[in-house]
Amino acid sequence: MRVDIIGSGVAGLAAGIYLQKRGVRTTIYERSASVGGLMTGWRRGKYSFNGCLHWLLGSAKGISFNTFWREIIDVDELQFVYHDERVRFDACGKEFVFYNDIDRLENYLLENAPEDAALILRWTGWVRMVVPLLDYLPPVFNGDFWHDFKLKLRMWRLLPVLAFVARSSKYTNRTFAKKFRSPWLREALTNLYQYEIGLPVLVFAQAYATKRVAGYPIGGSQAVTDKLISSYAAAGGNLRMSTAVKRIRIENQRAIGLELENGEQTAADYVISCADWHWTVFSAIGKQYLPSELEKLREPAHDDIFYSYCMLVLGVRRPMTDVAHFFRINEHITSPDGTEYQQVEVDVYNYDNTLAPEGCCSINVNFPTREGDFWINLRRDNYEEYMSVKKRFTDEIVARLCKYFGSDFAADVEVADLTTPATYYRYTMNYRGSSQGWSPRRNLLTPSPVSNRIKGIDNLLFAGHWVEAGGGVPVALATARNAALLILGKI
Numbered sequence: 001m002r003v004d005i006i007g008s009g010v011a012g013l014a015a016g017i018y019l020q021k022r023g024v025r026t027t028i029y030e031r032s033a034s035v036g037g038l039m040t041g042w043r044r045g046k047y048s049f050n051g052c053l054h055w056l057l058g059s060a061k062g063i064s065f066n067t068f069w070r071e072i073i074d075v076d077e078l079q080f081v082y083h084d085e086r087v088r089f090d091a092c093g094k095e096f097v098f099y100n101d102i103d104r105l106e107n108y109l110l111e112n113a114p115e116d117a118a119l120i121l122r123w124t125g126w127v128r129m130v131v132p133l134l135d136y137l138p139p140v141f142n143g144d145f146w147h148d149f150k151l152k153l154r155m156w157r158l159l160p161v162l163a164f165v166a167r168s169s170k171y172t173n174r175t176f177a178k179k180f181r182s183p184w185l186r187e188a189l190t191n192l193y194q195y196e197i198g199l200p201v202l203v204f205a206q207a208y209a210t211k212r213v214a215g216y217p218i219g220g221s222q223a224v225t226d227k228l229i230s231s232y233a234a235a236g237g238n239l240r241m242s243t244a245v246k247r248i249r250i251e252n253q254r255a256i257g258l259e260l261e262n263g264e265q266t267a268a269d270y271v272i273s274c275a276d277w278h279w280t281v282f283s284a285i286g287k288q289y290l291p292s293e294l295e296k297l298r299e300p301a302h303d304d305i306f307y308s309y310c311m312l313v314l315g316v317r318r319p320m321t322d323v324a325h326f327f328r329i330n331e332h333i334t335s336p337d338g339t340e341y342q343q344v345e346v347d348v349y350n351y352d353n354t355l356a357p358e359g360c361c362s363i364n365v366n367f368p369t370r371e372g373d374f375w376i377n378l379r380r381d382n383y384e385e386y387m388s389v390k391k392r393f394t395d396e397i398v399a400r401l402c403k404y405f406g407s408d409f410a411a412d413v414e415v416a417d418l419t420t421p422a423t424y425y426r427y428t429m430n431y432r433g434s435s436q437g438w439s440p441r442r443n444l445l446t447p448s449p450v451s452n453r454i455k456g457i458d459n460l461l462f463a464g465h466w467v468e469a470g471g472g473v474p475v476a477l478a479t480a481r482n483a484a485l486l487i488l489g490k491i
């Protein structure tokens with residue numbers, strides 16, 4: 001049995017490790033010269049930058065994702081930080097602190113917005129309902145008949161959570177906010193995240209935070225990727241870097257291997273694409289195999305694709321220990337791509353001394369954007385203008401930060417590097433530079449527009465953040481595991 005895997009992001013590496021550990025020979029083909037896809041970090045001079053994870057879902061026992069990680073890496077060798085608070089920002093002229101511990105958050109909200117006591121208790125009650133069930137979300141089926149059968153019998157426990165999701169999935173943090181009487185709490189809930197998220201997503205994220213099962217890995221995303229790389233190597237996997245796949249070879253409606261950009265042809269029993277969904281479907285598979293119902297996704301609507309990012313990373317000659325690790329400042333700023341921001345979100349890595357030398361700090365300033373095409377086209381059509389637009393935006397952001405950190409802040413900036421959707425597209429080929437695949441839209445129950453297979457093509461599977469709307473590292477991991485189990489079930 002031989003399996004070819006396209007892409008060395010979390011999904012590709014995870015699928016490779018699962019299969020190698022069970023005796024299946026795999027090769028991962030990666031077009032880029034670096035491994036990890038979007039789950040990455042980079043170095044500039046004496047500074048390192050975290051390119052992705054704020055927290056790793058499954059960092060500790062008590063959630064099914066921890067079991068998934070344990071199956072492929074020694075997660076206990078990573079060191080995690082569990083923050084007391086997620087984020088702080090100003091709402092109606094008064095500071096709002098979003099505490100991670102649900103008891104602390106509840107007391108804080110009741111003290112500051114007693115007129116909303118009933119609603120606050122309902123909200124925190126949902127979080128407490130989810131917390132003990134995280135080991136079942138999702139259930140850890142492993143292909144063993146009796147194990148899976150017994151697990152299915154226990155699934156009734158999830159009924160209250162499913163009922164909650166069904167009832168609340170039409171709400172977002174912003175529509176839920178309208179129900180509160182306190183103007184402070186209303187504004188805080190509205191601006192809790194940089195974009196609107198479903199109410200169930202908010203509740204689940206709080207359950208992860210209060211249970212302390214989603215910690216920040218010291219060393220950032222790169223530390224987790226390094227673990228995956230060494231685990232794949234130790235399991236005997238074959239990783240081919242700077243080797244782009246051109247096409248998936250299909251014969252008699254069955255995937256039989258790959259054609260590489262260098263002209264080489266490979267032979268495999270299965271192919272798993274962990275690369276961009278749009279590229280896989282519209283470029284790597286022949287037109288004749290494309291089911292007509294997928295044609296409508298060739299030009300997906302603007303809102304169908306999850307946000308990309310402009311992210312300014314800064315290396316500063318200051319320890320920054322006098323500020324919160326994550327906050328937003330009320331600044332109205334217009335991005336060169338036309339997106340308007342009312343707040344600027346700042347990640348200060350003053351708690352991770354592996355990213356900067358003593359007395360210095362690594363900082364990320366985040367701007368989610370749906371205007372990926374603007375940046376990708378500008379870089380392709382007018383590279384000089386692209387670079388000068390980036391420079392002007394960088395200078396403007398630094399100037400805004402000077403208002404908060406003092407006018408001498410700019411002089412302490414030793415490294416400034418702005419990523420754009422064009423950066424993510426160039427390094428990973430993700431459509432429009434998407435950071436998490438398809439957008440979940442407002443309703444969590446909206447089904448993903450795609451699945452892990454293409455109707456009419458056997459032995460070809462998808463894994464990665466495009467397989468389930470909302471994407472992210474957990475989806476990449478879970479779908480890779482599913483793909484591996486599907487293949488193993490056929491041995």
Ligand SMILES: Cc1cc2nc3c(=O)[nH]c(=O)nc-3n(C[C@H](O)[C@H](O)[C@H](O)COP(=O)(O)OP(=O)(O)OC[C@H]3O[C@@H](n4cnc5c(N)ncnc54)[C@H](O)[C@@H]3O)c2cc1C
Nearest residue numbers: 007009010011031037038052054245275435464465472473
């Ligand atoms: C700024 C930012 C912040 C984020 N924060 C979080 C977070 O806090 N939590 C979270 O869960 N998620 C976060 N994400 C999302 C997360 O990083 C991704 O969802 C996840 O890493 C996707 O993994 P993947 O393996 O599915 O795909 P990718 O990482 O995109 O990997 C796909 C790989 O396929 C390769 N490839 C593509 N085409 C070819 C080809 N033709 N031949 C060979 N190889 C090919 C690419 O080079 C790439 O390496 C963030 C993303 C960004 C950009």
